[in-house]
Amino acid sequence: MDAEGIRELFAGIMSVRVRRMFGGHGIYDGGSMFALEFDGEIFLKADAESESRFIAAGSYPFVYVRGEKPFAMSCWRLPEAAFDDGGMLRGWAELAVAAARRRGAARPIRRPGSSPRSRPR
Incomplete structure (x- = not known):
């Protein structure tokens, strides 16, 4: 699915920005x-609060392989019926947006010029 197809999918419910990444699109x-x-499939952000809904819908997480080790991300496949x-689609998208915002709110605020790996002395 290309960027225009993604925008068309969500057009009836929200305006989205699409950016190439991971060999797919964010x-x-x-x-x-x-x-x-990724590879024509849409995966939505989930967290501890929403993951059970994806499981109940028969969804599965986005998994990528680095080296020989698989890694599951906190994104789950959009159920086919949506x-x-x-x-x-609106309900699933709202669930994913809420999970993304909760995750963003939980991240510490970095000061300009600070490194995420630097430690206070």
Whole structure:
């Protein structure tokens, strides 16, 4: 799925910004990445509060392999039925945007010029 296809998918519910990354696309609502597209599939951000809904819907997480080791990200596949049901797509997208915002709120604020690896002395 290309960037225009992603924008068309979400057009009825929100305006999204699409950015190439991971060999796919990051999908943003404002400054929050709430979804990603990889190999034609859409994966939505989930967290401890929302992950059980994805599991109940029969979804699965985005997994990539680095070296020989698989890593699961906190993004779960958009349930197939949501591609044809705007109301269902809206519900899943809102769930993902909320998870992305909670994750963003939990991150510490970095001062300009500071390194994420620097430690106070």
